[in-house]
Every structure is written in C-alpha cells, then in structure tokens.
Amino acid sequence: MKRRNTILIIDDNKLNRATIADILRDSYQILEAEDGKQAFRVLAKERDRIALVLLDIVMPVMDGFAFLKEYKKWEEYRYIPVVVTTLNDNQDNERRCLELGAWDFVPKSDHPEVMRMRVRNAIDKSKVRLLEIDPLTEIYGQQKFFQMTREMLDRAGEDEQFAFVHFDIERFKVINATQGPQEGNRLICRMAECIREGIEGYGKGTYGRINGDVFAMCLPYQELGEVRSLIKQISRSIKEHTAHYYLETCAGIYPIEDTTMDISLILDHSAIAAGQCKGNYMVNMAVYTKELKERLLVEQRIINEMDAALEQEQFIVYFQPKYELQQMSPYGAEALVRWKRPDGTLVSPGDFIPVFEKNGFIIKLDYYVWERVCRFIRSELDAGRDPAPISVNVSRVNLYNPRFLESIINLVEKYKISPKYLHLELTESAFSDNAVIMQKAVQYLHGAGFTILMDDFGSGYSSLNVLKDVDLDVLKIDMKFFSKGGTEEKGAKIIEAVIKMAESLDMTVIAEGVEEKHQVDFLSELGCDYIQGYYFAKPMPLLDYCRLIGAVGDE
Ligand code: C2E
Ligand code: CA
Numbered sequence: 001m002k003r004r005n006t007i008l009i010i011d012d013n014k015l016n017r018a019t020i021a022d023i024l025r026d027s028y029q030i031l032e033a034e035d036g037k038q039a040f041r042v043l044a045k046e047r048d049r050i051a052l053v054l055l056d057i058v059m060p061v062m063d064g065f066a067f068l069k070e071y072k073k074w075e076e077y078r079y080i081p082v083v084v085t086t087l088n089d090n091q092d093n094e095r096r097c098l099e100l101g102a103w104d105f106v107p108k109s110d111h112p113e114v115m116r117m118r119v120r121n122a123i124d125k126s127k128v129r130l131l132e133i134d135p136l137t138e139i140y141g142q143q144k145f146f147q148m149t150r151e152m153l154d155r156a157g158e159d160e161q162f163a164f165v166h167f168d169i170e171r172f173k174v175i176n177a178t179q180g181p182q183e184g185n186r187l188i189c190r191m192a193e194c195i196r197e198g199i200e201g202y203g204k205g206t207y208g209r210i211n212g213d214v215f216a217m218c219l220p221y222q223e224l225g226e227v228r229s230l231i232k233q234i235s236r237s238i239k240e241h242t243a244h245y246y247l248e249t250c251a252g253i254y255p256i257e258d259t260t261m262d263i264s265l266i267l268d269h270s271a272i273a274a275g276q277c278k279g280n281y282m283v284n285m286a287v288y289t290k291e292l293k294e295r296l297l298v299e300q301r302i303i304n305e306m307d308a309a310l311e312q313e314q315f316i317v318y319f320q321p322k323y324e325l326q327q328m329s330p331y332g333a334e335a336l337v338r339w340k341r342p343d344g345t346l347v348s349p350g351d352f353i354p355v356f357e358k359n360g361f362i363i364k365l366d367y368y369v370w371e372r373v374c375r376f377i378r379s380e381l382d383a384g385r386d387p388a389p390i391s392v393n394v395s396r397v398n399l400y401n402p403r404f405l406e407s408i409i410n411l412v413e414k415y416k417i418s419p420k421y422l423h424l425e426l427t428e429s430a431f432s433d434n435a436v437i438m439q440k441a442v443q444y445l446h447g448a449g450f451t452i453l454m455d456d457f458g459s460g461y462s463s464l465n466v467l468k469d470v471d472l473d474v475l476k477i478d479m480k481f482f483s484k485g486g487t488e489e490k491g492a493k494i495i496e497a498v499i500k501m502a503e504s505l506d507m508t509v510i511a512e513g514v515e516e517k518h519q520v521d522f523l524s525e526l527g528c529d530y531i532q533g534y535y536f537a538k539p540m541p542l543l544d545y546c547r548l549i550g551a552v553g554d555e
C-alpha cells in the first residue's frame with residue numbers, strides 16, 4: 001500500500017488554507033480545495049495518498065455539512081478521517097458534524113502544536129480502525145473479534161456458559177456467481193446487519209466477520225435453546241431481505257467447554273459442527289457434540305490407516321450367495337468388502353465406505369474388490385468350471401472418476417474373463433445425482449458387455465424416472481425399505497407391483513434383505529427371480545462360498 005502522507009484542506013478562504021498548510025507542511029504534503037464539490041474531485045483522483053481531510057463548515061457551493069453527508073456514502077473514503085476546523089465554539093455545529101461522521105474538531109485559532117497533534121491522533125486512530133473494522137460490513141474483523149471474545153471469556157465467572165457460532169450461507173459461491181458480486185456483497189452486508197441487530201436484541205455477546213460469507217459469534221447462554229432461537233431469528237431476517245432468490249443459512253454451534261482454549265481452535269470446532277449441515281438443505285444448524293467428536297475421531301483413524309490397510313491386504317472380500325427361487329439353489333453372489341484389522345476386529349462397510357466416498361479412497365478400494373473377484377473367476381475358469389456371475393458394487397464416486405470405464409474394462413481384459421461374469425451394482429441414489437452421466441456410463445458398459453444392476457431400488461425418490469431413461473438389466477429391491485414405516489400390507493402390494501413392472505420391462509428381479517420364511521413364500525408366489533438374504537445365507541469368506549457351490553478355492 002502507498003504511504004498516506006497527504007492532507008486535503010477544504011476551505012473557501014485562501015488565507016485560512018495557507019495558514020493551516022504552513023502549520024502542517026513540515027510533516028505532510030498538502031492538497032487544497034475551495035468547496036465540497038471540488039474536494040470530491042480531488043479525492044477521486046488522490047484518494048490513495050490522502051491521510052486526512054481538514055474541513056471548513058461555512059463554504060459556498062457545497063458546505064461542510066453537505067460534504068459530510070455525501071462523504072459518508074463512499075465506502076472507499078471510510079478510512080480517511082475528516083477533522084472539522086471551526087472558527088469559534090459552536091456546540092450545535094459540532095454535534096451535527098459528529099452525527100454526520102466527523103472524527104474530531106480543531107479550532108482554527110489553536111496553537112499550531114495542538115493542531116498538529118490532533119491531526120496526528122486522528123490519522124493514528126484511522127489506522128487502528130482500518131485494522132479492526134471490516135471495511136465491507138463495518139463490524140469487527142476477525143482480529144478484533146478474536147480479541148474481544150478472548151477478553152469476554154477471560155472475564156467470565158465460573159458458572160457462565162458460552163456458545164461459539166460459525167455462521168454462513170450455503171453455497172454462497174453459487175449465489176455470488178449467479179446474482180453477481182455486487183449482490184454477493186449486499187448479502188454479506190445484510191448478514192452483518194442482521195447479526196448485529198440480533199445480538200443487540202439478545203443483549204450480550206461478541207460477533208465479527210471472519211472472511212467471505214463467514215461470520216462468527218460468541219454468546220453467553222443459560223439454555224442452548226436461547227442460542228438456537230437467536231440464530232433462527234437472524235436467519236429469518238436475512239431471508240426476508242433476499243426474497244428474490246433462494247438461500248439457506250448454515251450455523252455450527254460449539255458449546256465452549258474450556259474458556260481458556262485458543263479462539264482459533266474454538267472457531268475450528270464450530271466450523272466442524274457447521275460441516276454437518278453443509279450440502280443438506282433440510283438441516284441448517286448443528287451442534288458440536290460428544291458423539292460428533294467421537295465420530296470424527298473414528299473417521300480420522302480410518303483415514304490414517306486406510307493406505308496401509310490396503311497395502312497389507314486387510315480388506316477382505318466376502319461373498320453373499322444369491323438363490324434362484326425356482327430351484328432354491330445358490331447361483332452367483334454379491335462381493336461385499338470387510339476390513340479386518342491386524343488385531344482381529346472386523347469393521348463393517350457401513351463405517352468406512354461413507355468415509356472413503358468422501359475422500360475418494362473408495363475408487364482404489366472398489367478396484368481392489370473387483371480385482372479379487374476377477375481373480376476368483378479366473379481361477380474357476382482355469383479349473384474348468386463355468387462360474388455363476390459375481391456382482392460387485394460400484395460406488396457413485398466412480399462415476400466422476402474419468403478412468404472408471406477404462407479401468408474396469410482393462411481389468412476384465414487383464415484376467416481374460418468375459419464381462420458376463422462380472423455384474424455391476426449401481427445404487428439407485430447415484431442416478432439422481434446425475435442422470436445424464438449415469439445414462440452414458442450405463443450405455444458404455446452395456447456396449448462392453450457388462451450386466452448392470454440397480455441396487456437399493458425404492459430407497460430413493462427417482463426410481464421410476466430412472467427406469468424410463470436408463471437401460472438396466474436387473475432390479476434389486478431391498479425388503480428393508482418396504483418394512484420401514486407404513487404397513488406390511490402396503491409394502492407387500494408395492495413389491496408385487498414392482499415385480500410385475502420389472503417383468504414387463506424384461507428385467508430380472510433380485511429381492512435383498514430377505515430374512516423370513518413368509519417373505520420367501522410370498523416372493524416365490526410373485527415370480528421373483530432371485531433372493532439374497534440372511535434367510536439363505538449371510539456374506540461369507542471365499543472359502544466358505546467355494547464349499548457352498550462345490551468349488552475348491554485357492555485363496
Ligand atoms: P448393499 O450393496 O445394499 O449390500 C447389501 C447389504 O445388506 C450387505 O451389508 C449385506 O450384508 C446386507 N444384507 C444382506 N442380506 C441381509 C439380510 O437378510 N438382512 C440384513 N439385515 N442385511 C442383509 P454390508 O455387507 O454391511 O454392506 C453394506 C453396504 O456397504 C452395501 O450395501 C454397499 O452399499 C456397501 N459396500 C459393501 N461392499 C462394498 C464395496 O466393495 N464397494 C462399495 N462401493 N460399496 C460396498
Ligand atoms: Ca450392493
């Protein structure tokens with residue numbers, strides 16, 4: 001930044017200007033203007049080097065009051081202090097000037113040394129203000145907010161509780177991009193205003209802007225409900241003023257356990273809580289709880305260990321047989337991954353798959369499972385048997401992996417097996433993420449000879465559209481989805497309709513999660529093709545599967 005060392009003297013009286021200029025010339029460069037209008041022209045050109053404006057009140061064209069009124073509107077002059085030069089004591093004028101945003105006064109009759117000091121003070125203060133106040137929103141910036149919060153927490157009594165809130169707008173970048181940066185700035189200012197009003201009404205607490213659309217607050221409370229309702233109120237008033245487009249706020253609340261903790265660390269905790277509502281329009285407030293902390297620790301451990309686990313072959317592929325309903329005999333299986341830690345504990349995929357889907361590791365793990373399955377099929381073929389197909393899961397993340405199609409095709413080529421042995425399960429909800437990508441991928445995989453199963457049919461909201469748009473071979477319906485909520489009777493009717501529909505669309509149906517005899521009987525009556533479920537068999541190690549199908553595995 002350029003050094004600001006110039007003072008703009010605004011006075012219609014040439015002699016006055018000269019007198020003041022003489023006093024300040026030793027320390028500053030001087031610019032002059034005869035009235036407010038001319039002053040704005042100078043400001044527009046020279047604003048970067050002006051450190052202070054000295055303003056006379058009574059002037060022709062645009063007087064001091066009119067100047068101050070106009071000056072306030074200009075964001076870029078906010079840090080250039082205006083000091084008003086007065087002829088004599090006129091408290092009325094002084095009050096009006098203060099109201100209009102003047103920083104200080106100097107009587108023109110002051111001793112030169114006093115005038116120099118007042119000028120220097122105002123400039124120093126403006127520098128401090130530049131550091132403390134966020135220029136866009138005029139509330140505290142991060143540094144000052146941290147300091148105020150630190151002081152508040154240090155002052156707090158033993159029994160006082162505080163909640164720290166991380167507050168921002170969901171997908172703010174999208175709003176910025178679609179509504180324009182000016183609207184983005186307006187929204188940020190609106191947020192600041194609503195937060196300020198909200199906390200003023202609440203009567204206590206600190207707040208500030210951290211960066212971009214991220215604000216933070218620290219609030220004393222008795223019941224956490226008070227904090228929640230304050231946030232709701234702030235959120236509501238932000239939305240009221242942006243009714244012409246949709247937005248959702250996101251608040252992460254960290255009830256501070258230890259008030260001596262570093263504020264930046266406290267902020268991190270609230271940001272983690274906020275992460276729980278990101279990407280979820282239904283949830284716009286989340287609290288940092290013990291359970292969340294534990295879950296994060298578990299996740300972190302999984303992430304720390306995953307690479308070594310893959311290398312050391314701690315991931316094991318289990319096989320859950322599928323039973324042909326007509327014959328009541330096993331035909332093929334689904335490959336399901338397990339994680340066996342060196343200490344012998346078995347981690348269920350429900351715990352690690354979501355973590356790997358978040359960090360992308362699932363791409364490696366899926367490939368690993370596919371390869372194991374290909375190896376098994378190869379060994380069967382080598383033994384002179386014609387194995388039933390094994391289905392593998394393809395995570396939705398793979399659909400965004402540019403090398404997915406190539407890698408799966410290369411894999412079957414590497415093991416010299418026909419793609420007819422490797423069935424691919426794509427979960428239904430992946431289709432609603434991006435129907436077009438899915439459609440293309442399915443087309444391509446079909447072209448390469450793969451069979452595609454739609455997994456978890458009925459769990460999402462788009463099932464029927466997907467059936468219309470995408471060419472799929474097999475529907476897997478999960479019995480769990482139909483017993484959850486609603487009556488069993490209704491669930492049964494829906495399953496019946498789904499099976500009929502699949503039949504007319506020439507699709508095979510696999511019922512999954514079948515645990516009871518009466519379910520088997522019912523499905524059999526309806527003409528369902530395959531059953532996969534605990535009733536017949538749980539997922540099992542490869543050796544057990546080989547025994548079941550009368551093959552001898554070599555792994
Ligand atoms: P999924 O693909 O829907 O797999 C079926 C899940 O239902 C398996 O759970 C299976 O053990 C379970 N199951 C089968 N029959 C029954 C039954 O009768 N009753 C009950 N209660 N459950 C039954 P699992 O093995 O824990 O896998 C959970 C999920 O993890 C899978 O759901 C799949 O989404 C994912 N997953 C497993 N292995 C892989 C993998 O290699 N890659 C990917 N991307 N995901 C995998
Ligand atoms: Ca599956």
Ligand code: CA
Nearest residue numbers: 455456478512
């Ligand atoms: Ca399933």
